[in-house]
Amino acid sequence: MTAATSDTSGISDPSGISAVDSARVPSAARARTYDDLVTRVRAGELGPDPRTRRIAVAFTTRQAVRHDGRGTGYRNEVLSLRLAGAVGSCAVEPGALSDSAVEECVGADVAELLDHPLLPVRVAALDAYLMHITPHTPEHGARPVALPAGTSLEKSRARARAVVELLDLPPGATVLVVGVVNSLLEQLRSHGIGYAPCDLKGGVTEWDEPVVTNALAAAARCDALLVSGMTLGNGTFEPLREHALRHGKRLVLFAQTGSAVLPRLLGRGVSAVCAEPYPFFWLDGGPGTVHHYRADRPGGAR
Structure with missing residues (x-):
């Protein structure tokens, strides 16, 4: 995919969020970009220091499906990380994630995994941390x-x-x-x-x-x-x-x-x-x- 050019015209608040949006969006949601969200989590601005939160369980879920009456099917593979009572997930291309990559996540703290060389691991770690501090309620x-x-x-x-x-x-x-x-x-x-x-x-x-x-x-x-x-x-x-x-x-x-x-x-x-x-x-x-x-x-x- 090609990149789009960012444009913040029409946004008066220097934070990049209008006063209306600030009143309606949960406080933990007020990140400007994905990278900004990661930076704030690393800094401990949204909750506990991620260096103090360790992943207890890492696993993958694989499926192949072809629904009755459908002419085509597909496969899914998802990496999931367990942090306390929360599970964070990121889909990967089937077969792309090695067993060793999964094993590396076990016992690692969230801050370590936010710097992991594999993007799906970083996303799953961020998801687990945010699910832990702001569950779907x-x-x-x-x-x-x-x-x-x-x-x-x-x-x-x-x-x-x-x-x-x-x-x-x-x-x-x-x-x-x-x-x-x-x-x-x-x-x-x-x-x-x-x-x-x-x-x-x-x-x-x-x-x-x-x-x-x-x-x-x-x-x-x-x-x-x-x-x-x-x-x-x-x-x-x-x-x-x-x-x-x-x-x-x-x-x-x-x-x-x-x-x-x-x-x-x-x-x-x-x-x-x-x-x-x-x-x-x-x-x-x-x-x-x-x-x-x-x-x-x-x-x-x-």
Whole structure:
């Protein structure tokens, strides 16, 4: 993906956040950029010194899926780190993470892992720390949304409804979808919303639509952005956030990766987040919960 140019025009507060946003976004969310958030965590500005918090458990979750009635399938692999009662996660390309990289995380403190050479490890460590100090509760701006029990496809569709609800787009609008999930595309189609599917792997959708690989080029012709948290783990998130901020477009994130990270950027290009911490909807058939965050609601919640 190519980079977007940052533009802070129209923002009067030197912190980069308007007075309105400051009143509505949870205090822990007032980071200007992803790197700013990392810097503040390293400095202990948001909670305990990260050098004093150690990762007890590190593990990967791997899945291959092909829902009944679907013509295509996919694979997922996620690195998760356990910090006290919290679990932070970051998706990786299947097979990209070695066993030794996982083992290196066990017993390491969060500050060490924020400097790890692998970006997914750094993201998972940040997510675990933020989940530890600001879990998904109403006090921190989250609104729980129940997912019913069901088959893998039923739960996928229920999650898609919860995500698309946050877009607030009229029929006829066009949204860039970064991280192709067929249930999300299906839900957009049912609402009469057009989309440009984008994924670094390219390919085609369930409906044989070409998947583009240059997100920013496609974003120029879209009214809003619907983006996977996986962009944190592959380094493509910040240009998309900057594009949304610069052009005043709605940016909604569906986040298994970085579910506790992305709500901290509400009001700085991020409009809303559907946060889904571990365990994810695809792990079992029982009921589950995702969490809505909105920059345009008091406390960030609806």
